[in-house]
Amino acid sequence: MTLSDKNYAFVMHCGEMGSRWGFNRTIGQMCGLLxxxxxxxxxxxxxxxxxxxxxxxxxxxxxxxSWRLIKVQHIPGDRKEYYAPAGTIWDMANRVFEERKKREIDPTLSLLRDNLIEPATNDDEKFAQQQMHEIHDLLETVTKWSSELQRLSPEQLQSLMKLGSGIGKVLDFKDKILKKQ
Amino acid sequence: MTLSDKNYAFVMHCGEMGSRWGFNRTIGQMCGLLxxxxxxxxxxxxxxxxxxxxxxxxxxxxxxxSWRLIKVQHIPGDRKEYYAPAGTIWDMANRVFEERKKREIDPTLSLLRDNLIEPATNDDEKFAQQQMHEIHDLLETVTKWSSELQRLSPEQLQSLMKLGSGIGKVLDFKDKILKKQ
DNA sequence: CATTGGTTTCATTATTTATTGAAACTTGAA
DNA sequence: TTCAAGTTTCAATAAATAATGAAACCAATG
Known part of the structure; x- marks a missing residue:
């Protein structure tokens, strides 16, 4: 089976982007192909x-x-392993997102926590700690948010995503809503 | 000027993470140091x-x-260039986010748009196009969202971020709110 | 307009990362 | 068990990426 021009272009593009998405060329291509x-x-x-x-x-x-992006399938009477994407496009994007958070944010959060336990001992450290604190808080917020998003039902998520420019208005009502709850 | 142990650890960590954040070790270190x-x-x-x-x-x-993460400063009577972070931690995170979107999403969106203009010519392409369409829509949504977030005032953003688990409840009121507008 | 303090460039070198392919391994069937 | 179809591993190699430092460049000053 050979790929059509368009499909080939897509697969190669996935290869080019591979390293930007967190893996490497080959893996990007494999993913695109599957x-x-x-x-x-x-x-x-x-x-x-x-x-x-x-x-x-x-x-x-x-x-x-390891990224939980593909699954193995077996065909009865056939010894070979068959590979396929592990879910919808949406699922896969989610996985990549989670996995990257794990690799790009969690380690730093952990270092910062350690680093911020004991108080600064001099002026340079005092300033540095302030900065680290800001980074820490930012990353915590992102983390909280992302786990919050994971918790939402797919419909809610869709609804949130589609919201678009409505988000500003919704926010304006936030206080009111929170009072009612 | 030498770094304290803690500060040194932080800078080195930024180095390790550098490539995961989209640049390389040295640039990560430089960023952390500044x-x-x-x-x-x-x-x-x-x-x-x-x-x-x-x-x-x-x-x-x-x-x-090029990531718009640092700015140059001059001290009167001194010929050297002095470098400093170009804004708050929040600003910098935002820049990284935007810049990565530009590098990781925009090129693919553009390829997909091109690819989806002309209709599929056979069954393989038909299926492939369906998939590409899903990716396209997902990336469009993300793009729309991120530009929406850019548009929010810092206070609104803070408010949204802090919302956390309240987001579900807020969503439940969305329809009601949108009717009122 | 030459000197000097400073910055940038880029060919070379070093380091890191990815790829190959042969050998080792695994497993179902005879 | 042995065979054979299939998969994984990993040392060797290739390719890509990053770092160095000397030379070129730039611009303020005497």
Missing amino acids: IITKEPMTANEIADGLSISRGNVSMGIKELQ | IITKEPMTANEIADGLSISRGNVSMGIKELQ
Whole structure:
């Protein structure tokens, strides 16, 4: 099976973007390929489709699994493993978001917490701690928010997302609403 | 000027995280250093502080400026350029966010738009286009949202952020509110 | 208009990261 | 058990990325 021009362009684009999205070229390509391919694919099909080594695909699969982006499927009477996206586009975006938060925010939050436990011992440290405190609070807020969003039902999320410019108005009513609750 | 242990740990951490945040180790370190240092620093001070070459600092400055994260200052009667963070922590986070959106989302959105203009010519492409359409819509929504957030006043943003678990309740009132407007 | 304090550039080198492919491993079926 | 189809691992290699430092550049000053 060879890709149409358009599909090929998409897969290659995913490759280019791969490293910006948090993985690398090959893994970006694999992800793109699996997303636009209707049927689950074997590792060999992926390797052939992208002209990369079998070993590389194996690594990539492991990585994509660690991001919880793909799932394995079996076809009765067939020994091969078939891979497919683990959910809808929305699910996948969510996973990437969560996973990146884990890698990009959590470690810093943890360092800052440690660093802020004992008080500053001199002026330089005092200023530094103020700054770190700001970063800490910002990251905590983001964290709280993201876990809040996870908790919302898909409908609520859709509703929130679609809200768009209405968000300002909604905020203006916030106080009123919170009083009523 | 040498860094205290804690401050040093913070700067090094920023280095480790650098590549995850979208730049590289040195630039992460530079950013961290400038943030926790009260006074603006010269390029040489930065190079000394981080034990890296003068040339590297120059590159890093250029990059940090392209992210709009630092600003140049001059001290009367002094020929050197002094560098300092370009705004509050909040401002900087915002810039990183915007800049990353530009690098991580916009190019894909643009590719998808192009790709979705002409209709699919066969079944494989039809399925692929459906998927691409979903990605497209998702990215559009995110884009719209992020520009919406930019438009909010700092107070509104704070208010929204602090909302936390209240968000669900607020959403429940959305329809009612939108009717009233 | 030459000197000097300062900055930038960029070819070279060093470091890091990704890829290959052969060997080791796993597992279901005969 | 053994075989064979399939998967994983990992040392070696290739490719990409970052860092150095010397030379070029720039601009204020005497």
